[in-house]
Amino acid sequence: QDFNKKNLANRAVVEHRRRLLQEWRAWREQVAEELEEEGVEVPTYEDKDAAQGETIE
Amino acid sequence: MRPILLSGHTRALTQVKYSKDGDIIFSVSKDQIICAWYAANGERLGTYHGHQGALWTVDVDPTTTLLASGAADNTIRLWDVKTGKLLKTWDFGTAIKRVEFSPDGTQLLGVTERRQGHLSTIVVYDIVLDVEAEQADEHSLRIVCEDSKATVAGFSYGSKYIISGHEDGSVTQWDAKTGELLDSAQIQEDDMQITDLQWSSDRTYFITASKDKTAKLVAANDLRVLKTYVADTPLNSAAITPVKDYVILGGGQAAMDVTTTSARQGKFEARFYHKIFEEEIGRVRGHFGPLNYVAVDPQGKSYASGGEDGYVRLHHFDRGYFDFLYEVEREAEQANL
Numbered sequence: 001q002d003f004n005k006k007n008l009a010n011r012a013v014v015e016h017r018r019r020l021l022q023e024w025r026a027w028r029e030q031v032a033e034e035l036e037e038e039g040v041e042v043p044t045y046e047d048k049d050a051a052q053g054e055t056i057e
Numbered sequence: 058m059r060p061i062l063l064s065g066h067t068r069a070l071t072q073v074k075y076s077k078d079g080d081i082i083f084s085v086s087k088d089q090i091i092c093a094w095y096a097a098n099g100e101r102l103g104t105y106h107g108h109q110g111a112l113w114t115v116d117v118d119p120t121t122t123l124l125a126s127g128a129a130d131n132t133i134r135l136w137d138v139k140t141g142k143l144l145k146t147w148d149f150g151t152a153i154k155r156v157e158f159s160p161d162g163t164q165l166l167g168v169t170e171r172r173q174g175h176l177s178t179i180v181v182y183d184i185v186l187d188v189e190a191e192q193a194d195e196h197s198l199r200i201v202c203e204d205s206k207a208t209v210a211g212f213s214y215g216s217k218y219i220i221s222g223h224e225d226g227s228v229t230q231w232d233a234k235t236g237e238l239l240d241s242a243q244i245q246e247d248d249m250q251i252t253d254l255q256w257s258s259d260r261t262y263f264i265t266a267s268k269d270k271t272a273k274l275v276a277a278n279d280l281r282v283l284k285t286y287v288a289d290t291p292l293n294s295a296a297i298t299p300v301k302d303y304v305i306l307g308g309g310q311a312a313m314d315v316t317t318t319s320a321r322q323g324k325f326e327a328r329f330y331h332k333i334f335e336e337e338i339g340r341v342r343g344h345f346g347p348l349n350y351v352a353v354d355p356q357g358k359s360y361a362s363g364g365e366d367g368y369v370r371l372h373h374f375d376r377g378y379f380d381f382l383y384e385v386e387r388e389a390e391q392a393n394l
Contacts, residue, residue, distance in 0.1 A: 017385045
């Protein structure tokens with residue numbers, strides 16, 4: 001019985017994290033769309049890495 | 058994580074900043090000197106001399122051409138990063154508690170201290186990103202903080218807003234062009250000072266640190282609190298890591314505020330939390346006093362902490378740091394493949 005309780009609790013924690021992660025990603029997508037609408041360019045570290053990858057020395 | 062001790066300052070550190078490409082670290086201290094260090098090995102690259110009071114703040118523009126600093130000598134100074142030459146001095150009636158460049162480096166803001174006869178203000182200067190250029194004498198914008206004094210401030214994405222953090226635990230959103238007050242929110246406990254405000258890499262959200270022992274993740278456009286990180290000590294600084302979804306908090310009780318030795322133990326640590334799950338992941342010890350500032354390499358490879366003990370501790374992240382994932386993160390990653 002204790003084992004079952006623990007399992008349920010663990011599952012609840014995982015479910016909670018899954019929901020937080022989904023919420024976060026949905027919000028980030030929404031922000032990205034808004035920035036695009038406003039025409040704001042935001043250089044990120046990913047862009048910079050990509051740019052560096054193109055330079056051949 | 059292998060720590061590198063950057064020793065060179067003789068008094069408490071107040072702020073630490075990375076250049077945008079993560080190569081150079083700038084540190085300021087109450088010892089009136091600005092130091093520059095190589096982030097790769099901690100070697101000291103140079104110093105900038107001239108301030109006549111404790112330094113409170115430093116920032117470098119995104120092209121690593123100009124360095125700005127603010128101090129208790131009531132000046133903001135602009136320096137040539139490469140040569141260490143002083144290029145410009147702006148004088149004020151009170152100390153400068155925070156300087157920060159706009160995302161494109163063409164503007165610089167300064168937060169001035171309140172004192173009898175002086176309200177706290179946020180001043181903005183237009184900047185020419187050229188060491189040969191003549192810089193403007195007059196500010197292009199001046200915001201007076203009448204309600205509660207500003208302690209920190211910065212520019213949002215696209216230099217659209219100036220966001221300031223205040224002594225009373227509130228944040229204010231200003232139109233960065235007109236200086237109009239747009240919005241205000243009491244995000245920390247009443248009258249618990251906001252001690253730091255640092256941006257996400259795209260500047261659409263930021264993190265605040267407070268004396269109320271919490272840090273908050275806040276959206277720049279509507280000042281909504283997205284996340285709360287609960288610590289067990291007053292916080293002086295908080296940073297958002299790129300690459301990984303973490304935040305790093307730094308703080309600790311000043312010796313004079315602590316009555317027993319036992320209460321001091323284990324408090325001088327950098328604390329890592331998961332940014333999205335709000336859970337503490339780990340701590341890094343090492344400092345002998347409160348952490349006054351934590352800074353993260355914009356490229357995500359390392360972080361540095363500046364302590365009341367006079368040291369900067371530089372930590373390069375190891376493989377385990379980058380590999381670590383929560384089960385649900387791994388799931389999501391696999392679903393994306």
